[in-house]
Amino acid sequence: MSEGLAKTTAVILAAGQGTRMKSALPKVLHTIAGRPLVHYPVRAALEAGCGEVVVVVGHGREHLERYLGEAFGASAAAAGRIPQAWAQRVKTAVQKEQRGTGDAARSGLEAVGADAERVLVFYGDVPLLTADDVANVAKLLDEDAAAAVALATCTTDDPFGYGRVMRDALGQILEIREQKDLKSDAERAIKEWNPGIYAASVKFLNEALASLKPNNAQGEYYLTDIVSFATARGERVVGVPSRPEVMDGVNDRAQLAVADRTMAERLVRKHREAGVTVREGARIEDSVVVEKDAIVESFAVLRGFTRVGSGSLVDVGCVLTNADIGEGVTLKPYSIVTDAIVRARAQIGPFSHLRPESDIGEEAHVGNFVETKKTRLDRGAKANHLAYLGDGFVGENANIGAGTIFCNYDGFSKQVTRIGKGAFIGSDSQLIAPVTIGDGAYVGTGTTVTRDVPADALAIGRMKQENKEGYASRLRGKLKAQKEAAAAKKKSGA
Numbered sequence: 301m302s303e304g305l306a307k308t309t310a311v312i313l314a315a316g317q318g319t320r321m322k323s324a325l326p327k328v329l330h331t332i333a334g335r336p337l338v339h340y341p342v343r344a345a346l347e348a349g350c351g352e353v354v355v356v357v358g359h360g361r362e363h364l365e366r367y368l369g370e371a372f373g374a375s376a377a378a379a380g381r382i383p384q385a386w387a388q389r390v391k392t393a394v395q396k397e398q399r400g401t402g403d404a405a406r407s408g409l410e411a412v413g414a415d416a417e418r419v420l421v422f423y424g425d426v427p428l429l430t431a432d433d434v435a436n437v438a439k440l441l442d443e444d445a446a447a448a449v450a451l452a453t454c455t456t457d458d459p460f461g462y463g464r465v466m467r468d469a470l471g472q473i474l475e476i477r478e479q480k481d482l483k484s485d486a487e488r489a490i491k492e493w494n495p496g497i498y499a500a501s502v503k504f505l506n507e508a509l510a511s512l513k514p515n516n517a518q519g520e521y522y523l524t525d526i527v528s529f530a531t532a533r534g535e536r537v538v539g540v541p542s543r544p545e546v547m548d549g550v551n552d553r554a555q556l557a558v559a560d561r562t563m564a565e566r567l568v569r570k571h572r573e574a575g576v577t578v579r580e581g582a583r584i585e586d587s588v589v590v591e592k593d594a595i596v597e598s599f600a601v602l603r604g605f606t607r608v609g610s611g612s613l614v615d616v617g618c619v620l621t622n623a624d625i626g627e628g629v630t631l632k633p634y635s636i637v638t639d640a641i642v643r644a645r646a647q648i649g650p651f652s653h654l655r656p657e658s659d660i661g662e663e664a665h666v667g668n669f670v671e672t673k674k675t676r677l678d679r680g681a682k683a684n685h686l687a688y689l690g691d692g693f694v695g696e697n698a699n700i701g702a703g704t705i706f707c708n709y710d711g712f713s714k715q716v717t718r719i720g721k722g723a724f725i726g727s728d729s730q731l732i733a734p735v736t737i738g739d740g741a742y743v744g745t746g747t748t749v750t751r752d753v754p755a756d757a758l759a760i761g762r763m764k765q766e767n768k769e770g771y772a773s774r775l776r777g778k779l780k781a782q783k784e785a786a787a788a789k790k791k792s793g794a
């Protein structure tokens with residue numbers, strides 16, 4: 301973070317509807333790598349050290365304000381998701397009617413704090429840029445005392461759709477002209493374009509934005525016209541050559557997909573550099589934390605505020621959403637963990653489903669086709685096959701047999717099942733909650749438990765078995781005779 305930008309306010313424009321997205325959701329709330337587009341430019345401004353960030357909102361304003369409050373407010377800082385110093389730095393300004401980027405910047409400027417000296421304006425739909433990319437523009441303005449505006453520029457072979465940088469014969473920037481306002485093939489052939497990061501003093505911007513007129517192809521107030529405003533007054537505008545690969549704006553779903561892939565690749569690279577093995581095809585969202593020496597296999601998807609502890613294996617096809625995975629955990633293929641905790645060295649899967657508020661203890665085992673919800677397994681407890689464990693507590697080293705069901709729901713309310721330390725629940729048992737099985741108790745296979753079982757007791761609730769000698773061959777004879785009689789009857793009837 302640079303001290304240099306403490307008196308710089310970032311104004312981020314995000315009030316537009318994003319017509320080209322064809323969506324009910326405001327454009328900047330569409331996500332890449334698990335976070336809304338707008339998240340990234342706001343974070344870039346904060347990381348660059350801007351003293352204040354003003355996000356201009358309009359279309360879908362309530363949604364956007366709620367998101368920014370959650371992601372950059374005090375609660376995010378308290379949860380350790382953002383540095384403490386960031387909380388309270390992000391505010392919003394409202395653009396009532398979406399009359400263009402110049403009008404949006406004007407709305408933003410009204411909210412800029414009194415002690416700000418300089419403003420960096422950029423767009424909420426350019427998610428791949430980083431703190432350095434914006435800081436460089438402010439730095440150039442500092443270095444060139446004669447410049448009224450500094451802006452980023454990019455040069456690529458196909459800048460279709462972007463505003464072009466028009467220069468005079470000496471190479472000085474004169475104007476930014478929008479695609480729709482280009483007048484000739486020669487202008488359309490200009491390869492230098494405007495990615496949309498501007499730095500200027502508060503004073504200059506106030507004057508420039510007040511002068512804007514909507515006399516262009518789209519009938520809008522263009523922020524880009526601050527450039528011709530400066531040059532017409534004989535003031536200098538300077539360009540910072542910038543990285544085109546991080547400056548693509550997202551205007552439609554195809555560009556959203558490209559930005560999403562680029563961000564995902566950047567994140568994979570980051571994790572690999574930090575000592576995580578990430579196989580081809582794995583997907584890790586921006587908000588996820590993965591510790592060193594974890595292995596994330598192909599087609600695993602790590603979402604939301606998931607954390608994976610060091611040395612853990614997330615095998616093929618696992619989907620983790622806000623999962624807290626401890627150290628040395630093994631998640632075998634195709635396990636789903638949502639809003640749940642798995643503690644150190646536990647083993648999960650394949651095909652386990654840990655639903656919200658599950659808490660799987662150290663060295664516990666949860667196996668194939670076991671579903672848990674709001675259930676805690678203490679250290680070393682095991683449920684290895686085919687079970688539903690909802691609203692329960694399973695004590696240390698207890699063993700839950702295949703086919704066990706915690707019958708937690710009577711159609712009206714949820715009830716709790718408690719299983720003591722070292723208890724043994726035989727296969728195919730139903731535990732009708734509320735019910736408690738004492739420490740070390742034993743439930744016989746196939747038992748429907750309706751009453752509490754004391755510690756160390758055996759509960760068994762099945763019919764006594766009877767063996768009838770020779771019955772099987774008598775039965776087979778009877779069935780064979782019936783079949784022959786039916787065949788004979790059919791033949792004579794035909």
Ligand code: UD1
Pocket residue numbers: 313314315316317318328356395397398399400401402403404423424425426461462463464476478493494495496521522523524548549551
């Ligand atoms: C803009 C630039 C263009 C540049 C391109 C870079 C202008 C006039 N054009 O074009 O030179 O090459 O970005 O990506 O600035 N917004 C508002 N209020 C409005 C209109 C827009 O807040 O009234 C916000 C949008 O939410 C969006 C951003 O401003 O986040 C940019 O608007 P958009 O319409 O996408 O501009 P471009 O056509 O991409």
Ligand code: CA
Pocket residue numbers: 423425549550551
């Ligand atoms: Ca855009």
